[in-house]
Amino acid sequence: MVPRESKGEDRSMGSNVFDVIVIGGGPAGMIAAGAAGAKGASVALLEKGDTLGVKLSITGKGRCNLAHMEEDPLKLVEPFGKNGRFILSALSRFGVKETLGFFEKRGIEITVERGSRVFPGPGQRSEDVIQALRDFMADGGVKIFTSTQVKSISVRDESEKEVLTDSGLFKASSVIIATGGLSYPETGSTGDGYRWARETGHSIVPTKPAICPIRTKESWCKTLQGLTLKNVELSLWQGGKELARRFGEMLFTHFGVSGPIVMDMAAEVDKALEKGPATMFLDLKPALDRAKLDNRILRDLKEHPREILKNGLKDLLPRAIIPVVLEVAGVDGSTKVDEVTKDQRASLVEVLKAMPLTPVDLLGYRWAVVTKGGVSLKDVNPKTMESKRVPGLFFAGEVLDLNGPTGGYNLQICWSSGFISGEEAADRAML
Numbered sequence: 001m002v003p004r005e006s007k008g009e010d011r012s013m014g015s016n017v018f019d020v021i022v023i024g025g026g027p028a029g030m031i032a033a034g035a036a037g038a039k040g041a042s043v044a045l046l047e048k049g050d051t052l053g054v055k056l057s058i059t060g061k062g063r064c065n066l067a068h069m070e071e072d073p074l075k076l077v078e079p080f081g082k083n084g085r086f087i088l089s090a091l092s093r094f095g096v097k098e099t100l101g102f103f104e105k106r107g108i109e110i111t112v113e114r115g116s117r118v119f120p121g122p123g124q125r126s127e128d129v130i131q132a133l134r135d136f137m138a139d140g141g142v143k144i145f146t147s148t149q150v151k152s153i154s155v156r157d158e159s160e161k162e163v164l165t166d167s168g169l170f171k172a173s174s175v176i177i178a179t180g181g182l183s184y185p186e187t188g189s190t191g192d193g194y195r196w197a198r199e200t201g202h203s204i205v206p207t208k209p210a211i212c213p214i215r216t217k218e219s220w221c222k223t224l225q226g227l228t229l230k231n232v233e234l235s236l237w238q239g240g241k242e243l244a245r246r247f248g249e250m251l252f253t254h255f256g257v258s259g260p261i262v263m264d265m266a267a268e269v270d271k272a273l274e275k276g277p278a279t280m281f282l283d284l285k286p287a288l289d290r291a292k293l294d295n296r297i298l299r300d301l302k303e304h305p306r307e308i309l310k311n312g313l314k315d316l317l318p319r320a321i322i323p324v325v326l327e328v329a330g331v332d333g334s335t336k337v338d339e340v341t342k343d344q345r346a347s348l349v350e351v352l353k354a355m356p357l358t359p360v361d362l363l364g365y366r367w368a369v370v371t372k373g374g375v376s377l378k379d380v381n382p383k384t385m386e387s388k389r390v391p392g393l394f395f396a397g398e399v400l401d402l403n404g405p406t407g408g409y410n411l412q413i414c415w416s417s418g419f420i421s422g423e424e425a426a427d428r429a430m431l
């Protein structure tokens with residue numbers, strides 16, 4: 001569904017001088033533009049796509065996991081690692097409570113689901129979140145220029161910046177760069193903001209795909225393509241040391257593995273692979289220890305005394321995975337159930353508890369939920385989101401070197417950094 005047009009949308013070029021220019025019509029850019037408009041600044045939002053919030057529209061499989069229900073800011077920033085503290089100041093002004101209040105005021109019902117994930121209420125979707133942001137921008141009189149690609153930014157001085165687009169030159173005192181990262185480039189996020197940041201003297205922490213499917217060496221993954229496993233456990237090991245562990249849902253694909261627990265482990269896998277080979281182990285029955293699992297297999301086999309082993313396991317496992325488990329365990333699936341030996345059962349148990357998967361690399365930006373790295377936080381004032389190098393230049397959202405796990409964390413960064421940058425950019429422009 002294409003979002004409804006806001007009253008302020010403007011494809012014509014009238015006066016092109018504004019207090020604040022926001023580059024990028026994603027979540028960070030839209031809330032920043034609205035916040036600047038609410039302060040009374042004249043605001044232009046420049047978006048290269050023909051509509052706003054393309055990536056936002058596909059978040060949470062179209063339902064938009066818009067925040068993470070954790071009101072303690074210290075706990076909220078923990079999963080961001082050492083960079084998390086950067087956002088604390090913005091959270092104290094526009095945190096989870098303020099975010100939820102903001103959307104509720106604009107007609108979004110708030111529901112909290114498993115894992116403290118915040119979604120819009122029943123019947124509402126990402127498009128409703130986008131409409132709420134459009135309403136906010138319309139209230140603030142924001143002029144929206146879609147199909148307008150920014151080519152370059154020139155800093156004349158503290159209070160004059162020129163933004164060259166494919167449809168002409170715009171000028172403003174404050175400019176907010178909210179162009180996102182490099183992931184899912186077909187949504188418009190092609191990393192342009194990094195280039196302008198670099199050109200204006202900012203450091204860029206090298207970028208990498210994060211929250212991403214993983215390519216594996218095992219060719220059997222392809223034969224299981226499309227199979228989803230629930231309530232399984234994946235662990236990551238290197239040099240005899242466990243580096244990570246996740247419980248939940250995963251999926252096999254033609255290139256390897258994907259799904260929530262895989263995507264969440266991707267950053268740790270990537271880090272490990274930088275050092276050398278690593279192995280993931282899949283526990284297909286985490287609720288049963290080895291002895292209980294062996295008993296369970298015995299019981300199942302007794303219930304099918306006249307079957308061959310392959311068929312005797314059908315109550316324990318999804319059908320598709322049985323031949324793979326047998327092959328990895330080196331056990332012949334055509335063995336008669338009443339002839340299965342203790343050693344064969346032991347091999348099966350071993351594979352069911354620790355099926356090895358060899359990660360090769362992450363699948364890449366095209367399939368990554370977020371980008372790791374970005375504009376160095378050392379160059380940005382955490383209280384205002386203003387550049388420490390170029391007064392009047394601000395950064396918001398994923399373009400910053402700040403990325404969290406799935407669960408609504410990344411959009412919270414957009415709302416908090418976006419809102420604060422908008423207010424501050426407006427204040428600076430109207431000094």
Ligand SMILES: Cc1cc2nc3c(=O)[nH]c(=O)nc-3n(C[C@H](O)[C@H](O)[C@H](O)COP(=O)(O)OP(=O)(O)OC[C@H]3O[C@@H](n4cnc5c(N)ncnc54)[C@H](O)[C@@H]3O)c2cc1C
Pocket residue numbers: 023024025026027028029046047048049052053054055056058059060061064065066067148149150151178179180181183184187188189190191192193368369370396397398399407408409410411412414
């Ligand atoms: C499949 C998927 C699902 C996700 N689900 C969730 C979720 O449920 N919860 C969550 O918290 N996070 C989720 N994320 C992450 C979240 O979508 C991003 O963190 C967020 O969209 C980043 O917002 P942003 O405004 O910084 O950048 P973006 O959303 O990337 O927006 C940047 C905008 O800038 C525009 N732009 C870029 N260059 C230019 C230019 N030169 N001129 C003009 N405009 C330009 C782009 O066209 C784009 O519209 C998901 C991501 C993906 C890919």
